[in-house]
Amino acid sequence: MEINSRKKEILKAIVEDYIETAEPVGSKSLVERRELGLSSATVRNEMSDLESMGLLEQPHTSSGRVPSMKGYRMYVNELMESQNLTPQEMEPINNLLGQRIAELDTLLTRAGKLLSELTNYTTLAITPATARIRFARFELFLSGPKSLVCVMVTDSGIIKSKLLRLSRPGDESAVRSLSAALNTVLGGHTDMTDRRLDEIACLAGEGSRYLPAVVSFLRECCDELAEREVIISGTSRLLTHPEFRNADRAHELIEFLSERQEVSRIPAPAPDSVKVLIGPENALSELRDSSVVIASIPLGDRLSGIIGVVGPTRMEYGKLISHLNYFTRQLGIRGDDNWKDKKT
Numbered sequence: 531m532e533i534n535s536r537k538k539e540i541l542k543a544i545v546e547d548y549i550e551t552a553e554p555v556g557s558k559s560l561v562e563r564r565e566l567g568l569s570s571a572t573v574r575n576e577m578s579d580l581e582s583m584g585l586l587e588q589p590h591t592s593s594g595r596v597p598s599m600k601g602y603r604m605y606v607n608e609l610m611e612s613q614n615l616t617p618q619e620m621e622p623i624n625n626l627l628g629q630r631i632a633e634l635d636t637l638l639t640r641a642g643k644l645l646s647e648l649t650n651y652t653t654l655a656i657t658p659a660t661a662r663i664r665f666a667r668f669e670l671f672l673s674g675p676k677s678l679v680c681v682m683v684t685d686s687g688i689i690k691s692k693l694l695r696l697s698r699p700g701d702e703s704a705v706r707s708l709s710a711a712l713n714t715v716l717g718g719h720t721d722m723t724d725r726r727l728d729e730i731a732c733l734a735g736e737g738s739r740y741l742p743a744v745v746s747f748l749r750e751c752c753d754e755l756a757e758r759e760v761i762i763s764g765t766s767r768l769l770t771h772p773e774f775r776n777a778d779r780a781h782e783l784i785e786f787l788s789e790r791q792e793v794s795r796i797p798a799p800a801p802d803s804v805k806v807l808i809g810p811e812n813a814l815s816e817l818r819d820s821s822v823v824i825a826s827i828p829l830g831d832r833l834s835g836i837i838g839v840v841g842p843t844r845m846e847y848g849k850l851i852s853h854l855n856y857f858t859r860q861l862g863i864r865g866d867d868n869w870k871d872k873k874t
Contacts, residue, residue, distance in 0.1 A: 533583065533604075539566065540576045541585055542609040545597045549844050552772045556594035599809040599843065602821075606806050606847050613848045615856055619648065627860045634688050634835075638827075639761050641837060641857065646764030649846075649853060651839040652787065654824075656794055657759040658835050663688075663752060665716045670709040670744070675699045678740060680747050685718075690751040694743045701736060708737030708744070722748065760790040773842035779819065786816035787840070798836050799826050804854050809843050821845050825854040827861050837861075 533541075543564045544555045557574035560566070566573065577595055580586045585601035588594075597605065626644050638655035646653040669681040676696040683689050711733035715726050722745060731738040765787055774780040786792060795814060799805035807822045823845065824838030837857060839850055 533580075533585075536568075537576055537580055538604075538609055540568075540573060541580055541597075541601060542605060544577070544580075544586065544595060545601065545605040545609070548596055549846055552844060554589055554594035554596050559594070597843075599811070602808045602843055602847075603811075606808070610848045613852045615852055619853075620856065622648065623857060623860060635759055635761065637861075638835065638837065639763070641861065642761050642763040645837065645839065645853060645857060646767060649839055649850060650764075650767055650770065651841040651845070651850070652765050652768050653763045653837070653839050654787070654793060654796070655761040655763075655838075656796070656798075656836040657761075659756060659758040662720050663755050664718065664720050665748075667717065668709055668712040670705050670712070670740070672700045672702055672705055678705065678743070680744050682748060682751055684755070688755065690754070692747050692750075694740075694747065696740075700740075704734075704736040705740065706737070708734040708740050710734075711737065712744070758794040760793045762787050762790075762793070768841065771842050771844075773819075773844065782816060783820060783840075786814075792816070796822065796824065796836070798834065799824055801826050801828070801834060802858075804851050804858075806847060806851070819843075821847075823847065823850045823854060825858045827858050 540560075543560055543566060547555045547560060547563060557570045557577055561568065561570045561573055568576075577586060580601070581588060581595060585598055585604060586595040587598045589596060622644060626640055634657055638657060642653040642655040664685040665682065666685040667681075667683040669679075669683075671679050673679050673693065676699055678694040678696055678700055679691060680694055681689065681691040708730070711730045714733060715730045716722065719726070727741070727745065731741055734741065765784055768774045768780055768783060774783070792814070796817075797813065804823065804825045807817070807824075809821065810818050812818050812820070812822060817840070820840055821843045822838060822840050824836050827835040827837055838854065839845075
């Protein structure tokens, strides 16, 4: 059976009505709420056809219809209208990304939390895994008599920093010597061999007394970057949606989200794209009653992370895609401005 323009218009109206109300949609209520220019009987007949085509489902004999997974997919692919964010919606995003946040995990934590607040969905952010990092730049400086800040930048623009506590007051000249030695010996390299560490100690002179603590920090960074870090925000927001009032269903999804290793298996979308996975389209069984909308985030020359939302299949897909498109576009601009300029 062919799906003509009238059927598409009715399907679009049903999806949007169900997203708004979370109640099965009947022909009479649809005609009353939407300007379709059709009689209730005509809409009822079209709804019956849409159901036979697998685009609608009837949860109970006397109820209205709800979109099927196939119906949601047609809506997302063909019927959904693009939505522009208002200045009021863009402002908090711009404010967050206008801050100079060097640490990638800190930036994604704040971005995920803000996205959760703006959309009322649970959000996830996943940092890229870097099997082999290349050191680009080091900065060491004293932030107090016994406090040494160590900053490491990779060639892909990822920044890691840590405050190291000293057992006795630091010496600025010694710190500068060690910083210079690190850049000279390790800059452009991917590993810290014993020979290179001996060379650093020799070049650093008095600064070599700080070397063990700095090397421990750098090894810690390498271990962290070798794994994808998963950041979940707004898990409790799942419970505000009618679909997750069932305790067993909510518990299963919340338990899955708590397993960071499992969440990290969510496949990344193509660069510069937003990917919508509806119900059974999710490869992971725990997500097959949910929808996941994710976007790729450019994080330097060759790396990309993921940011997205998890929630019921009854999602405001148009608004979510607009939020993610804007987030990732602005994150990419921020990355170009604030990460790449730190590379040597």
